[in-house]
Amino acid sequence: MRTNLSERLLDLAVSVFMWGFRVLIVAVILIGTISTIQAGKYTSEQWIDFVVQGISQGSLYAMIALGYTMVYGILRMINFAHGDIFMTGAFGAYFLATWLNNTGFIDSNPLLGLLIPILFAMLVAAGIAMLVERIAYRPLRNAPRLVPLISAIGASFFLEYAFRGFFGPGVYAYPPINALDGEWQIFGIGIQKVQVVVAVSAAIMMAILYSIVMFTKVGKAMRAVSENKDTAALMGINVNSIIVSTFAIGAAMAGAAGVLNSLLFRQINFMIGFVPGIKAFTAAVLGGIGNIPGAMVGGLVLGIFESIGPSLFLEGLGIPRPYQLKDAIAYTMLVMILLFRPSGILGERLSTKKA
Amino acid sequence: MSMLNVENVHTFYGNIHALKGINLHIEQGEIVTLIGGNGAGKTTTLRTISGLLKPSEGNITLNGEDLIKYPAHEVVYKGVSMVPEGRGVFARMSVTENLEMGAYSQSDTGKLARNMERVFHLFPRLKERRAQLAGTLSGGEQQMLATGRALMAEPKLLLMDEPSMGLAPVLVELIFDIIQQINNEGVTILLVEQNALMALSIAHRGYVLQTGEIVLGDKAEQLRNDPTVQKAYLGIE
Ligand SMILES: Nc1ncnc2c1ncn2[C@@H]1O[C@H](COP(=O)(O)OP(=O)(O)OP(=O)(O)O)[C@@H](O)[C@H]1O
Numbered sequence: 001m002r003t004n005l006s007e008r009l010l011d012l013a014v015s016v017f018m019w020g021f022r023v024l025i026v027a028v029i030l031i032g033t034i035s036t037i038q039a040g041k042y043t044s045e046q047w048i049d050f051v052v053q054g055i056s057q058g059s060l061y062a063m064i065a066l067g068y069t070m071v072y073g074i075l076r077m078i079n080f081a082h083g084d085i086f087m088t089g090a091f092g093a094y095f096l097a098t099w100l101n102n103t104g105f106i107d108s109n110p111l112l113g114l115l116i117p118i119l120f121a122m123l124v125a126a127g128i129a130m131l132v133e134r135i136a137y138r139p140l141r142n143a144p145r146l147v148p149l150i151s152a153i154g155a156s157f158f159l160e161y162a163f164r165g166f167f168g169p170g171v172y173a174y175p176p177i178n179a180l181d182g183e184w185q186i187f188g189i190g191i192q193k194v195q196v197v198v199a200v201s202a203a204i205m206m207a208i209l210y211s212i213v214m215f216t217k218v219g220k221a222m223r224a225v226s227e228n229k230d231t232a233a234l235m236g237i238n239v240n241s242i243i244v245s246t247f248a249i250g251a252a253m254a255g256a257a258g259v260l261n262s263l264l265f266r267q268i269n270f271m272i273g274f275v276p277g278i279k280a281f282t283a284a285v286l287g288g289i290g291n292i293p294g295a296m297v298g299g300l301v302l303g304i305f306e307s308i309g310p311s312l313f314l315e316g317l318g319i320p321r322p323y324q325l326k327d328a329i330a331y332t333m334l335v336m337i338l339l340f341r342p343s344g345i346l347g348e349r350l351s352t353k354k355a
Numbered sequence: 356m357s358m359l360n361v362e363n364v365h366t367f368y369g370n371i372h373a374l375k376g377i378n379l380h381i382e383q384g385e386i387v388t389l390i391g392g393n394g395a396g397k398t399t400t401l402r403t404i405s406g407l408l409k410p411s412e413g414n415i416t417l418n419g420e421d422l423i424k425y426p427a428h429e430v431v432y433k434g435v436s437m438v439p440e441g442r443g444v445f446a447r448m449s450v451t452e453n454l455e456m457g458a459y460s461q462s463d464t465g466k467l468a469r470n471m472e473r474v475f476h477l478f479p480r481l482k483e484r485r486a487q488l489a490g491t492l493s494g495g496e497q498q499m500l501a502t503g504r505a506l507m508a509e510p511k512l513l514l515m516d517e518p519s520m521g522l523a524p525v526l527v528e529l530i531f532d533i534i535q536q537i538n539n540e541g542v543t544i545l546l547v548e549q550n551a552l553m554a555l556s557i558a559h560r561g562y563v564l565q566t567g568e569i570v571l572g573d574k575a576e577q578l579r580n581d582p583t584v585q586k587a588y589l590g591i592e
C-alpha cells in the first residue's frame with residue numbers, strides 16, 4: 001500500500017514536471033515570437049528568405065532522413081554511418097566536378113555539369129553503403145540490437161578517418177556552377193537560384209524514391225520485408241538482396257544530397273556528414289521513424305524551424321546571438337519528440353513496433 | 356516416387372530438439388493432414404519443409420530432388436508454397452499488393468492477372484476489398500488472403516498451417532470447402548490442424564505428431580476410428 005502511494009506520488013511529480021516543461025517551451029515560443037514581431041526588426045522579405053532557406057536545407061535533411069528511416073523500417077536498426085555516406089557522395093562528386101570544371105565542361109553544359117556529379121555521387125555512396133552493410137552489419141544480423149548499433153558507430157568513425165587519411169583534414173571547395181549564381185524572381189520575390197535548384201532536385205528525387213517504394217516490384221518487396229522477413233522469403237523474395245537494395249537506395253539519396261549540400265555551402269571535408277547526419281536522424285524521428293513520407297515531412301519541418309526559429313522566437317527573448325542556437329533548436333525538438341510523441345508526426349508508436 | 360519425402364528429419368531451436376526424426380511422405384494429388392497438440396512440432400515441420408528452418412539431420416525431397424539445399428526464397432520456385440500460421444498477411448499493404456507478393460516468383464504478368472482473377476473467383480470477398488489494407492481485414496478475410504496469396508505462386512504443393520485457427524464455424528466450413536476445391540484443381544496439400552475432426556474429414560491420409568515424433572500415420576478414416584486419436588484429438592471418450 002505504501003509503495004503504491006509513493007509510486008503514485010512519483011508519477012504525479014513526473015507528469016507535473018513534464019507539463020511544466022511543455023508550458024515552458026510553449027511560453028518561450030509565444031513570448032519570443034510576440035516580442036520579435038512587435039520589435040519589427042525583420043521585413044517580410046527577410047522572413048520569406050528564412051523560409052526559403054529552411055526549405056532548401058530541410059529538403060536535404062529529408063533526403064538523408066529517408067535512408068535512416070528505410071533501413072530502420074527493414075532492420076529496426078539505426079545506421080549511424082549514414083551521415084558519413086552523405087560525406088562520401090560529396091567527396092566523389094567533388095573530384096569529378098573539379099575535373100569537369102577544369103575541362104570547361106561545367107561552364108558549357110551546366111545542366112549536365114550538375115547531373116553527372118549527382119549520379120556519380122549516388123553510385124559512390126551506394127557502393128560504400130553496400131560494403132558497410134556486408135562487412136559491418138550483415139554478420140551481426142541476429143545479434144542483440146545494441147551490437148549492430150555499436151558496429152554502426154564504428155563504421156561511422158572508420159569512414160570519417162579513412163577519408164581524413166586519404167584526403168587530409170582540410171576543406172575542399174566544390175567548383176562553382178556559374179549558371180546558378182544570382183536570383184530568380186518567383187511571384188515577385190527574389191530567390192537565389194541555387195536554393196530553388198536544390199529544393200526542386202530534392203523534390204524530384206524524393207518523388208522518384210516514393211514511386212519506387214510504392215509501385216515497383218523491388219519497392220513492394222521492401223515493404224514486405226519490412227513487415228515480416230520470413231513471410232517475405234516464403235513469397236520467393238531474396239531478403240538479403242532486398243536489404244542490400246534498401247541500403248543502396250537510401251545511400252544514393254544521401255549521396256545526391258551531398259552534392260546539393262555542396263552547391264549550397266561549397267565546403268567539403270571528412271566531417272561534413274556528422275551534423276547533417278544527426279539532424280536528418282532527428283528529422284526521421286520527428287516524422288516517425290520507419291515512415292517514408294514522415295521522413296520527408298520531418299526534414300522540411302526541421303529545416304524551416306531551424307531557419308526561422310532563432311529570429312522568430314529566440315531573438316525576441318533578448319538572446320544576443322540567436323543564430324548560434326540553431327542547432328539547439330534541432331536537438332530540443334528531438335528531445336521533445338522523444339518525450340512527448342515518440343511516434344513522431346506521422347508514425348506509429350516506437351514501443352509497439354516489433355523488435 | 357512420392358511427391359514429397361521427409362526422412363528422419365531432426366530440427367533444433369538452439370538446444371531445443373523440436374523434431375526428433377520425422378518420416379512422412381505425400382503423394383501427388385493428396386490432402387495429407389498433420390495433427391497434434393500445442394507444441395508438438397507441426398509448425399516446425401512446415402517451416403523445415405519450406406526452408407525457413409534447416410534440419411540438422413535427415414532428407415527432404417520434392418519429386419526426388421533435394422529441397423534442403425535451397426534457401427526458403429528458392430523453395431517457392433520449386434513449387435512449394437506456404438500459408439503460415441496466423442496468416443501472416445502484409446498488414447500495411449493492400450489486398451492486391453499482397454496477392455502480387457504471392458506472385459513474386461512468377462515473371463509472366465499475363466499469368467499474374469489470370470491467377471488474381473482465379474483467386475477473386477475463389478474468394479469474391481477479396482475482390483470487394485482489393486484496395487483495402489490487409490491489416491484492416493477480418494480474421495476470416497485475412498485467411499482467405501493468405502490462402503489466395505499462396506495460390507498466386509501456382510504451387511504444386513501447398514503447406515497450410517492451421518487455417519481454421521480463430522475462425523467462426525461457418526468460415527471454417529468455407530475454408531475447408533476451398534481447400535478441397537483447390538485440391539480438386541490438382542494442388543497437393545499438407546494441412547496442419549488442431550481441428551482434427553474437420554481435417555480428417557477432408558484428408559486422404561493423416562499423421563499424428565507428438566512432441567516432435569510421428570506416432571501414427573494412416574488413412575484418414577482409420578485415424579478417425581482409432582481409439583487413441585478419438586480420445587486425444589477428437590474429444591471422443
Ligand atoms: N522460435 C523458437 N525458439 C525456440 N523454441 C521454439 C521456437 N518455436 C517453437 N519452439 C518449440 O518447438 C516445439 C515445437 O513448436 P511448434 O511451433 O512447431 O509446435 P506446433 O505443433 O506448431 O504448436 P501449435 O499448435 O501451438 O502451433 C515447441 O516445444 C516450441 O516451444
Ligand SMILES: [Mg+2]
Binds near residue numbers: 397516
Ligand atoms: Mg504451430
